[in-house]
Amino acid sequence: PQPILLRDYVVPAFLLDRVDLTFELDETSTRVSSRLVLHRNPDHPVSDADLVLDGHELMLESVLLDGEPMSTDRYDVDDESLTIKGLGESAILEITTRIEPQKNTSLMGLYKSNGNFFTQCEAEGFRKITYYLDRPDVMTRFTTTIIADRSKYPVLLSNGNRVGEGQYDRNRHWVKWVDPFKKPSYLFALVAGKLSCLQDSFTTRSGRKVALEIYVEPQDLEKCHHAMESVKRSMKWDEDVYGLEYDLDSYMIVAVSDFNMGAMENKGLNIFNTKYVLARPETATDADYMGVEAVIAHEYFHNWTGNRVTCRDWFQLSLKEGLTVFRDQEFTADMTSRAVKRIDDVRTLRTAQFAEDASPMAHPVRPDSYIEINNFYTVTIYEKGAEVVRMYHTLLGAEGYRKGIDLYFKRHDGQAVTCDDFAAAMGDANGFDFTQFKRWYSQAGTPVVKVVSQFDAANQTYTLDISQTCPPTPGQPEKLPFHIPIALGLLDAAGAEIPLQLAGEASLQGTTRVLQLTEASQRFVFTGISAQPTPSLLRGFSAPVKLDYPWTRQELAFLMAHDSDSFCRWEASHTLIREVLLELIAAARASETLSLPGELVDAMRRALLDEAADPALIALMFTLPAETYLADQVDEIHPDAIRTAREYLRVALAKALRSEFKHTYARFCGATQAYRYAAVDIAKRALKNVCLGYLTSLDEPAFIELAQTQFQQANNMTDSQAALAALVELPQGATALADFANRWQDDPLVMNKWFTLQAMDKRADALDRVRALQQHPAFQITNPNKVYALLATFCSSNLAGFHRADGAGYAFAAEQILVLDKLNPQVASRLARSFNRWKKLEPTRRAQAKTALEKLAAHADLSRDVFEIISKNLA
Ligand code: HT7
Numbered sequence: 001p002q003p004i005l006l007r008d009y010v011v012p013a014f015l016l017d018r019v020d021l022t023f024e025l026d027e028t029s030t031r032v033s034s035r036l037v038l039h040r041n042p043d044h045p046v047s048d049a050d051l052v053l054d055g056h057e058l059m060l061e062s063v064l065l066d067g068e069p070m071s072t073d074r075y076d077v078d079d080e081s082l083t084i085k086g087l088g089e090s091a092i093l094e095i096t097t098r099i100e101p102q103k104n105t106s107l108m109g110l111y112k113s114n115g116n117f118f119t120q121c122e123a124e125g126f127r128k129i130t131y132y133l134d135r136p137d138v139m140t141r142f143t144t145t146i147i148a149d150r151s152k153y154p155v156l157l158s159n160g161n162r163v164g165e166g167q168y169d170r171n172r173h174w175v176k177w178v179d180p181f182k183k184p185s186y187l188f189a190l191v192a193g194k195l196s197c198l199q200d201s202f203t204t205r206s207g208r209k210v211a212l213e214i215y216v217e218p219q220d221l222e223k224c225h226h227a228m229e230s231v232k233r234s235m236k237w238d239e240d241v242y243g244l245e246y247d248l249d250s251y252m253i254v255a256v257s258d259f260n261m262g263a264m265e266n267k268g269l270n271i272f273n274t275k276y277v278l279a280r281p282e283t284a285t286d287a288d289y290m291g292v293e294a295v296i297a298h299e300y301f302h303n304w305t306g307n308r309v310t311c312r313d314w315f316q317l318s319l320k321e322g323l324t325v326f327r328d329q330e331f332t333a334d335m336t337s338r339a340v341k342r343i344d345d346v347r348t349l350r351t352a353q354f355a356e357d358a359s360p361m362a363h364p365v366r367p368d369s370y371i372e373i374n375n376f377y378t379v380t381i382y383e384k385g386a387e388v389v390r391m392y393h394t395l396l397g398a399e400g401y402r403k404g405i406d407l408y409f410k411r412h413d414g415q416a417v418t419c420d421d422f423a424a425a426m427g428d429a430n431g432f433d434f435t436q437f438k439r440w441y442s443q444a445g446t447p448v449v450k451v452v453s454q455f456d457a458a459n460q461t462y463t464l465d466i467s468q469t470c471p472p473t474p475g476q477p478e479k480l481p482f483h484i485p486i487a488l489g490l491l492d493a494a495g496a497e498i499p500l501q502l503a504g505e506a507s508l509q510g511t512t513r514v515l516q517l518t519e520a521s522q523r524f525v526f527t528g529i530s531a532q533p534t535p536s537l538l539r540g541f542s543a544p545v546k547l548d549y550p551w552t553r554q555e556l557a558f559l560m561a562h563d564s565d566s567f568c569r570w571e572a573s574h575t576l577i578r579e580v581l582l583e584l585i586a587a588a589r590a591s592e593t594l595s596l597p598g599e600l601v602d603a604m605r606r607a608l609l610d611e612a613a614d615p616a617l618i619a620l621m622f623t624l625p626a627e628t629y630l631a632d633q634v635d636e637i638h639p640d641a642i643r644t645a646r647e648y649l650r651v652a653l654a655k656a657l658r659s660e661f662k663h664t665y666a667r668f669c670g671a672t673q674a675y676r677y678a679a680v681d682i683a684k685r686a687l688k689n690v691c692l693g694y695l696t697s698l699d700e701p702a703f704i705e706l707a708q709t710q711f712q713q714a715n716n717m718t719d720s721q722a723a724l725a726a727l728v729e730l731p732q733g734a735t736a737l738a739d740f741a742n743r744w745q746d747d748p749l750v751m752n753k754w755f756t757l758q759a760m761d762k763r764a765d766a767l768d769r770v771r772a773l774q775q776h777p778a779f780q781i782t783n784p785n786k787v788y789a790l791l792a793t794f795c796s797s798n799l800a801g802f803h804r805a806d807g808a809g810y811a812f813a814a815e816q817i818l819v820l821d822k823l824n825p826q827v828a829s830r831l832a833r834s835f836n837r838w839k840k841l842e843p844t845r846r847a848q849a850k851t852a853l854e855k856l857a858a859h860a861d862l863s864r865d866v867f868e869i870i871s872k873n874l875a
């Protein structure tokens with residue numbers, strides 16, 4: 001397959017005035033009739049260009065031009081397109097195709113799930129429904145009529161407003177929808193089936209009443225209340241913070257259990273993975289509740305950042321995704337705890353995105369080529385893209401950022417635009433030059449920022465020499481300096497913030513400063529500093545970089561206790577633990593005796609006993625970095641050494657702080673009796689369950705009993721899952737797992753947790769367990785959630801299990817990838833990414849991984865999705 005290049009972008013040859021669609025849904029095949037009203041685009045460089053409509057896996061029945069059947073010599077059809085030659089300035093085309101949704105396992109286009117019909121059109125799924133200009137810069141108004149059996153499909157939904165309905169023939173009914181807003185095809189949606197609806201309403205600040213409807217399978221209706229509250233909170237927040245109101249009369253959400261991603265922002269008709277809609281305390285954890293709220297917000301926010309203003313082409317994907325993730329992150333920060341949210345996001349960024357940036361799949365936030373666009377819904381586009389938007393906010397301040405956003409909507413409402421257009425609006429609204437800053441869009445890789453400090457007592461100055469480098473990434477051997485905002489503060493010996501003044505400034509300017517690093521290296525001199533301070537650097541994680549500063553362990557412990565920036569307090573603990581773990585990994589590799597440094601124990605003890613601190617923050621301090629994150633910190637990956645070191649630290653901390661963990665567990669044990677989804681309660685549960693995890697690692701009967709009691713008595717899934725996780729690898733685990741499965745066998749989302757816990761099993765036979773679990777009646781390979789819960793978790797997160805010394809993990813992954821590739825290439829390609837670290841493995845495993853990759857590459861009929869991942873890994 002040939003890559004698509006950004007530099008080849010050409011405006012469309014034709015534009016659409018309107019499109020009318022009619023769907024006749026049926027069990028064996030669906031007929032789709034489309035009426036396209038089109039005209040030539042005066043901006044296209046070729047004045048008599050052919051009309052090339054995208055289409056894939058369609059059966060063409062007829063083509064009419066201006067009401068007359070077209071003779072077959074006036075058009076060409078191949079696997080990817082329908083080409084119509086010799087059109088004039090304008091035309092009306094009527095095209096009828098047949099498709100077979102019941103055979104569609106890719107979950108792109110129109111497909112069936114549990115007997116109901118759903119669509120997924122982003123990025124290029126609409127071409128699996130009908131021939132069309134399936135590109136985001138072709139925006140038009142859609143009218144959709146759906147005809148279907150009334151008893152099997154009582155609910156018929158599409159975008160916009162319902163304008164008519166009636167009986168079509170004896171068994172079939174119809175509903176007609178009109179979407180008043182121009183949109184690209186990727187935002188089209190259709191749903192048909194037996195669904196129940198939770199209804200509510202929201203009155204916008206200008207006084208319009210919007211009907212809110214959540215559609216789910218009937219048994220799930222009672223699990224939708226949290227989602228509904230989340231919709232209302234999102235609508236209110238977008239009005240308050242961005243001044244943006246909802247624009248249709250109704251906002252519909254439909255939940256589906258077979259879905260490749262989290263959710264989809266189709267205009268007025270969002271389609272969601274059930275995982276991000278359904279929640280009640282007994283079945284959903286605190287993390288699930290937060291996930292529902294965040295994804296609902298994310299999709300709702302897309303109504304403006306994505307739908308009203310969309311992307312010109314798919315290279316600009318981060319224009320809508322990075323911006324919308326930043327918006328949902330800030331929403332969650334406002335709804336819960338800002339510090340905890342920031343730490344969570346930074347952990348994701350470091351664990352997943354920094355890893356991607358260091359892998360053969362590294363790409364810029366605005367890629368300049370791709371083979372399969374579905375492979376570019378990545379942590380780089382989403383999470384690093386959000387960091388880029390956050391940096392505009394940091395550089396401009398809240399007010400300047402809002403001015404830029406307002407100008408962006410004023411200029412581009414109803415348009416399909418680029419990341420450059422966004423940067424221009426931000427710059428023009430504030431008189432700020434973002435020329436260099438835009439390198440964040442074009443250069444891949446994680447910059448390393450090195451800081452060297454010097455205190456001069458005689459002159460009372462404190463000097464920071466800050467330099468930046470960025471490692472090479474595929475196709476980009478050399479990088480130019482980035483424009484990096486570095487927020488920092490200085491603490492005096494008592495832990496108080498020092499007011500800051502840079503040389504050349506007339507006055508003190510606050511205690512947190514944002515320095516702008518634009519050169520390869522720069523010097524910043526603070527004046528009026530009378531004693532050696534402790535620097536608190538990269539406050540709030542002000543840029544997506546790796547920071548290199550030689551703090552001593554004492555300084556890190558000091559920052560943990562005193563920094564006024566909560567993120568940096570946590571960061572200090574993380575740095576301390578990472579350093580200790582890296583030493584332990586080296587010792588484990590050398591088969592030396594492992595030992596726990598006293599400074600770490602003391603600092604962690606102080607943190608645990610600090611009753612004034614937010615328990616959520618303490619819980620995060622005690623959450624050890626993931627094995628995969630540690631794998632990215634070493635030059636050569638020895639999975640067993642990483643596991644040995646991490647497990648040693650866990651048990652050693654448990655032994656050293658046994659009574660403190662016991663005391664803290666008891667402190668919070670009864671503190672959250674009746675379940676409430678509230679930040680204070682979530683924090684208490686988090687710390688209590690962290691303590692339980694450490695205590696059970698001691699393998700003492702009293703603590704195992706504690707976990708068993710919690711497991712049996714829990715009235716919420718957070719506590720139940722935490723207790724099960726604590727037990728799962730112990731002899732008592734088998735009974736607990738069986739009880740859990742027995743209770744929840746009919747709840748697919750809960751069973752996903754059961755699969756995930758077992759996929760993470762640290763015992764040597766994890767692979768055999770995973771293989772056995774594939775035979776469990778609750779596992780279906782056609783359901784993406786199940787594949788992610790069991791197979792992807794094992795291959796991507798169980799470091800030592802997947803990277804077994806005998807290579808069996810690689811052979812297993814390769815076998816599953818081939819099976820999945822025939823069913824659902826997107827899911828197969830996600831699994832293929834488990835090989836992304838292979839070049840850093842120790843030699844034996846590296847050779848085995850390479851063999852597995854080469855065997856995969858030898859299959860001539862791989863999908864573009866899997867081909868791209870495998871070929872880039874082998875390049
Ligand atoms: N914008 C949505 C992307 C999406 C998607 C992409 C490819 C294949 C399936 C998909 N489902 C959803 C999700 C979002 O970012 O909001």
Ligand code: ZN
Nearest residue numbers: 298302321324
């Ligand atoms: Zn999105």
